[in-house]
Amino acid sequence: MPISTEVIPLGTASAIPTRDRNLSATALRREGEMLLFDCGEGTQFQLLRAGLKRSRLDALFLTHFHGDHLYGLFGLLTTMALLGREDALTIVAPEGLPDILDVIPGLQAHQLPYPLRHVGLAPGFGHAVVFDAPAYYVAARPLEHRVFAAGYRFQEKVRPGKVDGEKAQALGFAENWHFEAVKNGKPVTIGGRTVQPEDIVGPDRPGVSFAYVLDTMPCTAGRRLAEGVDLLIHEATFTEDEAQRAEEVGHSTARQAATIAKQAGAQHLLLTHFSARYADLQPLVDEARAVFPNTAAAEELRTYVLTPPA
């Protein structure tokens, strides 16, 4: 069965929650593991509503320390403690998080039954792989916001091509090591005949990728995080007629988000982080589609399956 990598937006509001929109958080699920990008207040409730098990959470990536991206962390850490979590949890965030947690009742390191592995990002860093798993990694770049903020890119690693089963049988492949060898790019000699990997192994299979770019003005780092991704979630706090306001407060318009998606060659764009002033999101979607047609407004609790490039 092919591996499915899914992105589930949990909150699409900016700053102030509304009756319909929760605060920033997005889950990524892959083979029973879960990553979380941002953790606004109420994230643990949204995980419950999405049917996502908190115990599956491997790592959490915070973009910046505004409350609408951060204040759900405390409750989520507490709930995982009450549920008896023992596995280490990685938290990638702007530096200083341990000092914050250390004064919040219940979250001192010695009070948690599981270890926290902190990865702190400092202003001035350029590009860093902040989480490296066998099958994927997450990289970060600094964005341009009112406070120090980082965007992230989830990237599955390249997998070797598939071995052509019929050819392999015809060539006498029988042992497991025959297959392993060609997959690892080595020739195999069977019955005096040498088979080169390229004779039998298909092309490398690129992994799927996802970029999470908020909060920020449109910026080069955002574009680079999004280069060729299957899915880009980019903030679109305002419509273009509020471009000046967006710049003043370090945010993007829907049109600017679409321009980043286009320049980066992304496959799909989801807009998020909507100002509470927009009850109807269609104007944001419309102005973005004029630049980048493959755009939608992120829907909370909907599952977006990442599809690899054709």
Add this chain to the structure above:
Amino acid sequence: MPISTEVIPLGTASAIPTRDRNLSATALRREGEMLLFDCGEGTQFQLLRAGLKRSRLDALFLTHFHGDHLYGLFGLLTTMALLGREDALTIVAPEGLPDILDVIPGLQAHQLPYPLRHVGLAPGFGHAVVFDAPAYYVAARPLEHRVFAAGYRFQEKVRPGKVDGEKAQALGFAENWHFEAVKNGKPVTIGGRTVQPEDIVGPDRPGVSFAYVLDTMPCTAGRRLAEGVDLLIHEATFTEDEAQRAEEVGHSTARQAATIAKQAGAQHLLLTHFSARYADLQPLVDEARAVFPNTAAAEELRTYVLTPPA
């Protein structure tokens, strides 16, 4: 129109939220003012759902510093700042809250556009009026929990009795000061005839009262806060068969909550702070009613109107 004082439970879960139950918080509304008791994560969402204006909040009373009673404070304070609040907000809580807020990004005192008035409760206090308004006051007493915790009592002040309108007219009352004088217990002489207040003013009208008692084991302070109240909200984390567990973790059973209500002579009891293990709350209600019939499980977002004693 008579004054209506209403209590609206916003969260009835203990520790871990469920799909159906939010974390501890209860609003009290009276003549356009609002008080809030506890502020678990998601309280600002529940205020939205209840149609309660955050701008009406005058004072906030925190029982203790476990996350399920505290972590919604940060987002609520932030949202009120974003909405441009300028009025001072009183927060009554165990001492130490300013030190916590001071390290949470966005909540340093100089970052908020409105002043916070902190009232800090320290272990060892016995009984204190912690908020005094013209028409009511709120008193606190220390409870018995794993950490320092305080319970609260909202008490409307006694209002003078009503002046008998027909009698007043017959006796020649015409000026406003005639009425004010007898209401304030002073005789009035009209046309050579002296009217004593007791001749024309009905008995004093006691105000309504409400006690908020969580988290705690059953204790004397809880009983005293609840003496003769119109409504007691008492925690009932467990059923009686978990009495030993309740004692170990500093909580109450439903039966114990009912016993406090009975001993205190409360009019109505609402149970709250239910362990996530109870999908069905009827067993808790049943065991409480066996001791104190006028019991119900608190329903989130339902309005309970406080009715004065007959």
